[in-house]
Amino acid sequence: MSSIYDTLxxxxxxxxxxxxxxxxxxxxxxxxxxxxxxxxxxxxxxEKGVQPWNIMAITFTNKAAGEMKERVQNLVGFGSDQIxxxxxxxxxxxxxxxxxxRLGYENHFTIYDTDDQxxxxxxxxxxxxxxxxxxxxxxxxxxxxxxxxxxxxxEQYAIDNQGDFSKKKVIECYKLYQxxxxxxxxxxxxxxxxKTVELFENNKDVLEYYRERFKYIMVDxxxxxxxxxxxxxxxxAKEHRNLCVVGDDDQSIYKFRGANxxxxxxxxxxxxxxxxxxxxxxxxxxxxxxxxxxEMIKNNTERKSKTLWTDRGDGEKITFxxxxxAQQEAEYVAESIKKYVENGKTFKExxxxxxxxxxxxxxxxxxxxxxxxYKIVGGINFYQRKEIKDILAYLKTVNNGVDDLxxxxxxxxxxxxxxxxxxxxxxxxxxxxxxxxxxxARDEKxxxxxxxxxxxxxSFVDLIQVLRTKNEFINVRELIDEITDxxxxxxxxxxxxxxxxxxxxxxIEELLTKAVDYQLKAEKPSLNGFLEExxxxxxxxSLDPExxxxxxxxxxxxxxxxxxxVYLCGMEDGLFPSYMSISSDDPLDIEEERRxxxxxxxxxxxxxxxxxxxxxxxxxxxxxxxxSRFLKEIPLELLDTGMKxxxxxxxxxxxxxxxxxxxxxxxxxxxxxxxxxxxxxxTGLEYGEGDRVKHIKFGEGTVVSVAEGGRDFEVTVxxxxxxxxxxxxxxxxxxxx
DNA sequence: CTCCTTTGTCTTTTT
DNA sequence: GACAAAGGAG
Numbered sequence: 001m002s003s004i005y006d007t008l009x010x011x012x013x014x015x016x017x018x019x020x021x022x023x024x025x026x027x028x029x030x031x032x033x034x035x036x037x038x039x040x041x042x043x044x045x046x047e048k049g050v051q052p053w054n055i056m057a058i059t060f061t062n063k064a065a066g067e068m069k070e071r072v073q074n075l076v077g078f079g080s081d082q083i084x085x086x087x088x089x090x091x092x093x094x095x096x097x098x099x100x101x102r103l104g105y106e107n108h109f110t111i112y113d114t115d116d117q118x119x120x121x122x123x124x125x126x127x128x129x130x131x132x133x134x135x136x137x138x139x140x141x142x143x144x145x146x147x148x149x150x151x152x153x154x155e156q157y158a159i160d161n162q163g164d165f166s167k168k169k170v171i172e173c174y175k176l177y178q179x180x181x182x183x184x185x186x187x188x189x190x191x192x193x194x195k196t197v198e199l200f201e202n203n204k205d206v207l208e209y210y211r212e213r214f215k216y217i218m219v220d221x222x223x224x225x226x227x228x229x230x231x232x233x234x235x236x237a238k239e240h241r242n243l244c245v246v247g248d249d250d251q252s253i254y255k256f257r258g259a260n261x262x263x264x265x266x267x268x269x270x271x272x273x274x275x276x277x278x279x280x281x282x283x284x285x286x287x288x289x290x291x292x293x294x295e296m297i298k299n300n301t302e303r304k305s306k307t308l309w310t311d312r313g314d315g316e317k318i319t320f321x322x323x324x325x326a327q328q329e330a331e332y333v334a335e336s337i338k339k340y341v342e343n344g345k346t347f348k349e350x351x352x353x354x355x356x357x358x359x360x361x362x363x364x365x366x367x368x369x370x371x372x373x374y375k376i377v378g379g380i381n382f383y384q385r386k387e388i389k390d391i392l393a394y395l396k397t398v399n400n401g402v403d404d405l406x407x408x409x410x411x412x413x414x415x416x417x418x419x420x421x422x423x424x425x426x427x428x429x430x431x432x433x434x435x436x437x438x439x440x441a442r443d444e445k446x447x448x449x450x451x452x453x454x455x456x457x458x459s460f461v462d463l464i465q466v467l468r469t470k471n472e473f474i475n476v477r478e479l480i481d482e483i484t485d486x487x488x489x490x491x492x493x494x495x496x497x498x499x500x501x502x503x504x505x506x507x508i509e510e511l512l513t514k515a516v517d518y519q520l521k522a523e524k525p526s527l528n529g530f531l532e533e534x535x536x537x538x539x540x541x542s543l544d545p546e547x548x549x550x551x552x553x554x555x556x557x558x559x560x561x562x563x564x565x566v567y568l569c570g571m572e573d574g575l576f577p578s579y580m581s582i583s584s585d586d587p588l589d590i591e592e593e594r595r596x597x598x599x600x601x602x603x604x605x606x607x608x609x610x611x612x613x614x615x616x617x618x619x620x621x622x623x624x625x626x627x628s629r630f631l632k633e634i635p636l637e638l639l640d641t642g643m644k645x646x647x648x649x650x651x652x653x654x655x656x657x658x659x660x661x662x663x664x665x666x667x668x669x670x671x672x673x674x675x676x677x678x679x680x681x682x683t684g685l686e687y688g689e690g691d692r693v694k695h696i697k698f699g700e701g702t703v704v705s706v707a708e709g710g711r712d713f714e715v716t717v718x719x720x721x722x723x724x725x726x727x728x729x730x731x732x733x734x735x736x737x
Numbered sequence: 738c739t740c741c742t743t744t745g746t747c748t749t750t751t752t
Numbered sequence: 753g754a755c756a757a758a759g760g761a762g
């Protein structure tokens with residue numbers, strides 16, 4: 001009898017069937033870990049009788065969560081919406097919305113992004129008379145973030161760094177920063193985790209509740225978890241101990257954000273009875289690409305040994321191109337993509353990866369010149385744009401009157417003649433009374449105190465009050481319309497009539513679309529819910545698999561993705577690896593860069609192009625770069641430098657650590673041609689489009705479409721009773737009737 | 738109070 | 753080279 005689990009290899013099966021107790025899955029790049037996770041969820045529900053709501057799966061991005069949800073849905077069908085599949089951050093928000101009042105916050109708290117944090121810190125600096133020549137907001141925030149990621153409170157931080165004079169200011173700032181956050185009823189990203197763990201520590205009943213609820217916990221990208229995140233999941237898993245973590249120590253690339261690689265390296269010593277499974281078979285890339293990745297990553301000392309192999313065959317060599325100027329590199333990439341597509345391929349198969357966001361500009365220009373559709377991920381996020389932040393600040397003000405940051409942002413946007421002097425006076429009044437900025441602005445006595453421009457402040461307050469009243473009756477989209485209309489925000493932009501202002505209007509319109517989307521999607525739409533969703537999206541979440549465009553992004557953003565045709569640009573010493581890591585006295589910094597490079601290489605399925613430029617502009621200065629040291633770690637036989645000097649005999653000397661016989665390679669390489677794939681597979685199904693079929697759970701229905709996906713068929717069926725469902729053919733066990 | 742010019746800083750990566 | 757902060761003129 002066949003089942004969905006037949007399509008898994010032995011190691012994957014072992015991981016899926018091992019359901020009880022701690023489990024560490026070391027999953028190399030492209031080894032099908034998402035398949036393992038989704039099948040494991042299916043197995044728990046279908047075979048072990050676990051209730052869907054007893055399962056929690058944590059991913060890193062919303063995109064990964066969404067994909068996982070969908071794939072689980074296809075496998076399980078029933079009750080899958082009861083499983084918690086979400087990111088660390090949104091899980092925490094969900095918990096905090098319910099219980100944060102126990103920590104003295106209000107449940108409709110706002111979430112501060114990096115820009116908000118900076119503004120708040122600026123304010124803290126002002127209050128503490130911090131010399132901005134000596135201290136930088138970013139730097140202090142980084143230190144605070146580090147403390148938070150290690151779950152160190154301001155009080156503890158003060159004790160730990162008592163004698164350290166250089167930390168004196170940081171201690172003060174951390175304390176006041178945290179107080180201000182609370183006054184504004186706001187949490188920053190790190191707080192979401194910290195406050196949840198705090199909540200668990202101080203409220204045993206809450207912890208008990210979630211422990212009972214999440215009997216089975218799975219964590220994806222485990223190598224990138226930090227100490228608080230580890231605390232969060234280990235607290236939850238303590239009772240039932242069914243904690244399954246999936247990760248790859250070679251892909252740990254978020255140390256700068258507090259990720260603790262020890263979480264994965266020491267998993268077995270913390271959970272002494274942990275079962276460990278290695279997934280080393282790669283289903284994504286050609287052997288040439290894997291060899292390059294393997295050879296390079298070997299140079300790292302801190303890792304669990306692991307060698308990826310595939311039975312896909314050697315494939316194409318990796319092309320390497322060195323040019324004189326960075327512009328030529330971009331030109332070369334664009335030209336190569338153009339040729340690639342002319343050969344019957346698509347744009348969306350291509351991705352350009354780079355170390356820093358700044359590199360995107362040249363590529364963008366080159367692609368534009370050649371009329372190649374593209375999308376840039378990262379850089380300036382949609383929600384970081386001025387006009388969007390302004391509108392959101394209005395929404396926040398309407399939603400949460402104590403978010404001083406939001407109120408101060410918009411009190412004079414668009415210009416109302418309320419200047420810095422008036423704002424300072426209101427703030428002064430608010431501080432002396434211990435009330436919020438907005439409440440001060442509403443106060444009659446405060447208006448008297450301001451003097452001249454008090455009428456303008458009054459009309460601003462009236463405006464907000466009207467919006468608040470209206471908010472009771474209208475939805476988010478209508479509220480945004482109301483705001484842009486009544487403030488004249490859009491009208492002002494229209495009058496400007498420049499390219500820039502037109503783009504801003506378009507962005508506001510896009511925000512409206514997003515509000516409508518939210519309205520339709522959310523179970524219980526609310527202003528608060530909208531703001532929350534908006535705060536937690538990452539740029540990568542917006543990647544649309546349907547649209548045909550080249551994707552441009554940093555290597556960091558590319559983690560977890562795969563593309564048939566990958567361009568790795570700017571492979572120069574000082575850029576990749578970064579100058580910071582080269583000049584660092586910690587040799588482990590360069591290892592992190594090497595892992596990053598490993599991630600980059602392993603994104604490629606069929607073709608990998610590496611390029612570098614001898615000269616490029618960085619920060620308005622010309623930099624002369626040498627070829628990246630990482631490139632020299634790739635065996636020369638794997639590279640095609642385009643100089644035709646490689647003799648054919650060299651081909652056979654390619655290191656091949658696997659047993660894959662050449663006969664098998666030929667068979668397999670053929671199997672990857674789409675046409676053949678279709679023919680062999682289609683004959684295996686007894687039903688097709690339009691046929692009536694029967695499903696064990698869903699009853700009878702009509703087949704809408706059959707699509708090939710991975711190693712299986714994805715069948716879409718419109719069931720008479722439950723509607724349209726997507727599922728895998730081998731699992732659905734549909735019977736033709 | 739606002740607009741314009743000058744000055745300084747930043748660049749590694751982001752939920 | 754871009755962008756924000758600061759300073760100066762109207």
